Amino acid sequence: MEQPTDHKNVSSADKYKNFESTEKSNHGRLPTISEADARQAFLEYAKRHTGYSSTPAKEMSIENIKALKIYRYSLRTFYEERETAWKTCPYYGGEVDGPSNGTAPNPKNMRVYRPYWFVTGEKTIIVPHTSKVQLCICCAGKRMVPCPPLIVCMMCLGSGLYYPGRCFSCGGTGRVRCGLCFGRGRVRCIPCIGQGRMITFLQMKIKWKNHFDKFVSNRNSEFPSEKVDKVSGKTIFSDEDTLVRPVTAFSDPSINESFRNILKEHAKLSKHYKILRQHQKIELVPLSKVYYEWKGEHGAYYVYGVENKAYCDSYPKRCVIM
Template structure:
């Protein structure tokens, strides 16, 4: 009887070689990746874009700036709303900026050998025909620009092999009793007695009891084949769709932490979506043109060799940013209002109460 132990991966020996899938490994890790054929590589169909206007958006109004600041203070448990309500505006300075984003939606395909217990039935083997190549298999494309994974069995790659863990018996020796069906009595620790003259009532003086793990049989179902004795081997095609994003925000040297822009939206000025986009070349802000050219070159170099670019989308947003300078009780302070959501960033707030946690 094969010895017990933790479930292990089935042996890879004796697996059939399938044309087009040479080098495919066995297991649950990453499979062997296949680059797309040349005729599936996307071609650029874009053209240079017309000039886009420079948006000159003034600073927000004082009413909007005050309302945003009051809301900001009211959400802080230790902040008094008095400064936000009583402040005296000194200056509202616009630092409106631009955000460029390139999204490249890619599809990659890999393969891995999989196994499942086989208890009879039809086997879709090579006798049914040659296996389709990785990129010839039809797989439904999910929603664009959303990460997604799907796995499908490759037709005509199945075969049945005996389980090597149990040598096709479907049973292995019980891990708890090592195949004996008996275990040391837990009450008398194998002595057969509870006290000097008292026989142990649990084991009736024998010093051992039936193994509860295998019910005294000494064997248990093989965890690899689930007691079937045979395994069905087949190649699984793993398809991964990923939305790869490049972002660039123009630095207006306002002193505002640019990382905070990730949490807000802006006003879309430009949207371009096609198989492969063409770099933006004539936007009024030169750093946007430079970022677009670099991003497109970078994405094509990174993704075309191992995956298929399904779609690209580039956008330019105007992100609102206003620096508010104000006075409260004779002292000068400032804060920022940013994004369509009118969020507030304040490095310093005039009045905070002390909160004690008991």
Template sequence: METELLIGDKSSTIASYESEDPFPPSIAQVNKSFPDPSYQLLNEELNPHKKNWNILSVSEQEVKEAFLQYASSKCCYRTAPAEKMVVRNLTPLNTYRYRLETFTEKREANLASELYYGGFVDSSAVGLPPAPWDIVVDPPPLFTDCEMHIPVPHTYFVQNCPDCKGQRGIKCQSCNGTGKKKCSSCNGTGSTWQEDSHVCSFCAGTGDKSCLKCHSSGWLKCVRCNESGLLLFHTELTITWKNNVAEHVAGKNSDFPTHHFQEVTGRKIHHDEQPMVYPITDFPEPSINASSRACIAQHKMKFVPGGLHRILRQKQTVELVPLTKVEYEWQGSLYSFYLFGNEKKVYAEDYPEKCCCSVM
């Protein structure tokens, strides 16, 4: 599963699609004329005038427990600051994460081969080969990556092995098919020169040595066809199911690295799953509306109907991801760290008590 991460309100990817409508007017009108009742209900719940999501999601005690667990997991961190720190301020910076998942199926036909032992060949003379999209298969669970290889019926034929050209063997490249190589001791002269003329003891004066690679035969066994000279070919259909993911995290004015949000989960406040989803248009955070529109347009153009891909299902979600900035005092100095996600993970760029250690 691949994830495209779009961060902040000023993403160039989102802006490039902001003025384009990925759906025909007729479809857009149908969507507006028949709104999903559950979506209307959710919109009422998300009304910023009725709900304030930017509230503290953790208590001071939970902050201390998470920070202590974090410090204990680091071999070079002393736990004293986490145990004795004084919390001075907790600032909620909760943010929204939009995610679009597009579950696609891709079909490609390639030529495959296998050893031929004789017998019946299911060729095109037996029946008409089916088109790639006419072959019925059971897909894996939705939004799960998977790959399957299927031989296409009535596409088999027998042909000479392309490696040995039907000769059952391949000419030895070491000796160029001669079975002999020049003696390296006498450089092919058959004799060695010292004080007197001597017959080369390595080649017995012939100037040649037997090729060890092919055992003097000049040929090597063709491994691909197992010395039969023939192969059975067929068309193999490769079916690839893939969950394609695009994400956007609403930008916040903080120094927290937003890529860490990929490590955690949040509270799901919007879920929409259909064969093809429509862009969110009235979410309280404008960048979520923009990213929904951009991501759907991207996937629609990427997986064009009639090509190698087809879209089986789409799912879009919006999560409220907890993010709290913790300011604390330790030995008269102020420090800070972030607590984020339902998992209450800690990001602390500066920890006051570190030690140097080495593995002996």
């Protein structure tokens, strides 16, 4: 098996600086949509909703399009969980990797082939030089254990009598042949499955997992943040490292604070697990507020995401066919 090669260390002071300048230039020119796209989005919105007439979307005159923005921050932490436990199984022969072969490594520091970054999985391995073969305690290595050749007859419950005379099942002896050993007086030992010896070793179970969190910075109180989950944004910052650093490039300190808090939460994983890799990403999700006029009625709706989806909390009432 080949150890997957690590990605190049992409995080550097320069990268964070570049991001800052990108973010600054973005303030100047937010992505805007054309009137045609805004109308098309509204038309599709009407089509998606049963009972909504598409007339207002066709006839309205667009008065203004205001470009707004939503940031979506996501953090993925790839970590490893290691658990060890002593295991004992029947020994069927073969090589025993015991302490005479060397000192057992500390399971926490053992080098283990892991999957690619952010790919979940699990693996069970035997810690080297921890195996030991011993006689089975149950049978003392004899492979067989005693078993009574005769057992109490269930028909007469040992009395030998069954109305009106002798028990027909045991012939009046009150005992019948044991069905486990067929009267031989011994059976195969169960814990060692008749092998007479047991092997004990330290087993380590490793699990690779991902922890994911996201945060949406939305300053537009009328626009529900959860809508953003279903659309794409434009990645303006992407960073990967063993431990990523908090992004502090936003002029709004509360946004930076939110990023830092998510990072802090993920850092708590290191109490019980080993963090192997982190990936953080910031996307700018386009959002436009479109003001329109239709038959003297003024209204507004939002167009959001790279997909240009529309959202409206007050579709012109008289166009809703009940």
